[in-house]
Amino acid sequence: MSFQEKRAIVSLISTILITVLYCAYMVERFPLGDPYSAEVFRFWGAFFLILIPVTIVAKIVIHILFSILNTLATQEDEPAITDERDRLIELRASTLALYSFSLGFFLAMIALATGLPPSMLFVILICSGVAAEILSDFSQFSMYRRGF
Amino acid sequence: MSKPRIRNTIRKLRFDHDEMTQQALADKVGVTRQTIVAIENAKYSPSLELAFRIARVFNLPLESVFTFEDDSQPTDKP
Structure with missing residues (x-):
């Protein structure tokens, strides 16, 4: 298996791991009660603001560790x-x-147009972001595997 | 309609050039060894520039290294 294939697998696993751990950590902090309250929007704002640097730093650290171990x-x-x-x-x-x-x-x-709670919008955005990342890593692995 | 393929004789040419390794060829043309492997196995069609670079390493014209095979084209019959 080439370095690029291994790197794609590591990236795929780290994406899943970071998302699961971060969501597990944040779900306990979700404000209960009125789904349209300002607290809910503040929560989602903080969720995305923290998620981005956490993902970047974690991915850099994992990549460095992978390179050394490999x-x-x-x-x-x-x-x-x-x-x-x-x-x-x-x-x-x-x-x-x-x-x-x-x-x-x-x-x-x-979801927004059909009147679903705003949290649904953010959940769909997170899921599609993670799905995009997974699809990107998996397609890279697949293309390296078969030549192109 | 079958997929057109660009075939090549790189493996044979490497062998003829003092058994040049894939890594040595990759270093000469500025790509990774995995790309040379993919080209040799006809899994990746190189860019025109890379094809010329490879041909130049072996001091051969492009058509001596790469050939285009398209099964959809009718063959000339007498």
Whole structure:
């Protein structure tokens, strides 16, 4: 298995792990009561504001750890260059992620238009964001696996 | 309609050039070894620039390294 395939798997697992742990931590802080109260919106604002830096930092740390462990285990260094095939694979994965998130955004707007509680909008946005990330990692793994 | 494929003779050419390794070829043309593997196995069609770079390593014209196969095209019969 190539370094890029392993990196995609690590990214996939870390995305799932970070999301599950963060959601488990935040769900206890969800304000109960009126679903249209300002507290609910404050909660979701904080949810996204904290989630973004937490995900970035956690992914950087996991990537560094993976690179070190992989080098120790296989004596294979991380590829120093990103070539045209890497860029094409990344582009295709990004496009798939964009489609996935766009669909989620569309569904979130439907939820809002049909009068569902605002929390549903944010839950759909989170789910589509995670789905986009998972789809991107999985498609990268799949494309590296089969050649392109 | 079947998918057109770009075939190549890179594996044979590497062998003929003092058994050049995939990594050595990758370093010469500026790509990763995995990309050379994918090209050799006809799983990835390189860009025109990369194809020229590979041909230049072996001092051969492009058509001696890469050939285009399209099964959908009718073959000329006498």
